[in-house]
Amino acid sequence: MNILHTSKKFLKVLACAGVLMAAQQAQAQQVTVDASIDSLQLLIGEQAKVKLEVSMDAQQKLILPALRDTLVKGVEILDIAKPDTQLLNDGKRMLIRQEYTITSFDSALYYLPPLEVLVNDQAYRSKALALKVYSIPVDTLNPDQFFGPKTVRAVPITWEDVKTIVWLTLLMLALGGLAYYLFKRYKDNKPIIKKIKIEPKLPPHQQALQEIERIKSDKTLRNTDPKAYYTELTDVLRTYMAERFGFNAMEMTSSEIIDKLMGIQEKDAIKDLMVLFQTADLVKFAKHSPLMNENDMNLVNAVDFINETKVEPDPNAKPEPTEITVEEKRSKQGRIILLSSIGVIVIAIVVVLYQVLRGIYNLWF
Known part of the structure; x- marks a missing residue:
């Protein structure tokens, strides 16, 4: 008896579960179709929108109504x-919306039939709709009265209307001026004049003393590289002698320079200079390493020699910079560049002129 009671109870549970599963499956596959219109009344020629909404399972297949030119006769x-x-x-359900824009040119009350869709090849329909179309009201009491066309009103011209024309005109004038200037340059073919300003040259002794001051300030050169030190020092003296005495000291040996100076100066005047050149030759050719005080003494001897043999310029003479004028004919390449620039500018002027005339025509005609 207990077994029979238990079996009946188990069957009831199974039946309830089956009903619940079927209800859930039916709800999951439920399809709803709805249609609405945004305006139930229209004047002839006005527009309304019909909205179709379909709610269905995401896995189902939908085919919307195949409508073309008319919804019903009289409604386009x-x-x-x-x-x-x-x-x-x-993502389990989908809501699809379709919108139709309709109008009518005949006054009447229109019955809009239900819109039919296919979901998994099964037809579903929306509710029917209605649309009332009114004609434009006419004054029946005065059928012969009519109103003619309105007079043409003059629209004032503002800066926004003409600013583009004004700026383009100014641009065209500027381009025209530039083209005229380049054409004159091309036609005249005037030479290009350059003026070069040359500063007066320092006297030989002043130039030599400046170089010696530079060598003196370079302590590293004097302490670590005696060969370079004496080479620079003797080169300064050779340059000074060439400009002061007029012989090519740069191409002469030390002994040749001393012999040359012996014929110009007294032997006592160049005694210290002889020591300087002898030391320089030993450093450059015999790898002699002079002492620090020996280097300083030779530099002082060079300064003394320059000061004793220098020629002071006239203090009343005021040296003026020399200005040289150089004339160069314009090259063929320059003339081609000028002519090409003129051509490009002329084309730009034509384009701008077209835009100006077009703007004037659109504004006043």
């Missing part, structure tokens, strides 16, 4: 919007 379809799809319930 102007536009069919692209369907809009929205996913619901975590």
Whole structure:
């Protein structure tokens, strides 16, 4: 008896579970179709929008109504919007919206039949709609009265209307001036004049003393590289002698320089200079390493020799910079560049002129 009671109870549970599963499956596959219109009344020629909404399972297949030119006779379809799809319930359900733009040119009360869709090849319909179209009201009491066309009103011209024309005109004038200037340059073919300003040269002794001062300030050269030190020092003296006495000391040996000076100066005057050149030759050719005080003494001897043999310039003479004028004929390449620039500018002027005339025509005609 207990076994029979338990079996009946188990069958009831199974039946309830089956009913619940069927209800859930039916709800999951439920399809709803709805249609609405945004305006129930229109004047002839006005437009209204019919919206179709379909809610269904995401796995189902939908076919929308195949409408073309008319919804019903007298109601025309102007536009069919692209369907809009929205996913619901975590992607399990879909809501599809389709919008139709309609109009009518005959006054009447129109019955809009239900819109039919196919979901998994099964037809579903929306509710029916109604649309009332009115004609434009006419003054029946004065049928012969009419109103003629309005007079043409003059629209004032503002700065926004003409600013583009003004700026383009100014640009055209500037380009025209530039083209005229370049054409004159090309036609005249005047030489290019350059003026070079040359500063007066220092007297030989001043130039030599400046170089010696530079060598003196370079302590590293004097302490670490005696060969370079004496080479620079003797080169300064050779340059000074060439400009002061007029012989090519730069191409002469030390002994030749001393012999030359012996014929110009007294032997006592060049005694210290002889020591300097002898030391320089030993350093350069015999790898002699002079002492620090010996280097300083030779530098002082060089300064003394310059001061004893220098020729002071006239203090009343005021040296003026020399200015040299150089004339160069314009090259063939320069003339080609000028002519090409003129051509480009002329083309730009034509384009700007076209834009100006077009703007004037559109503004006043």
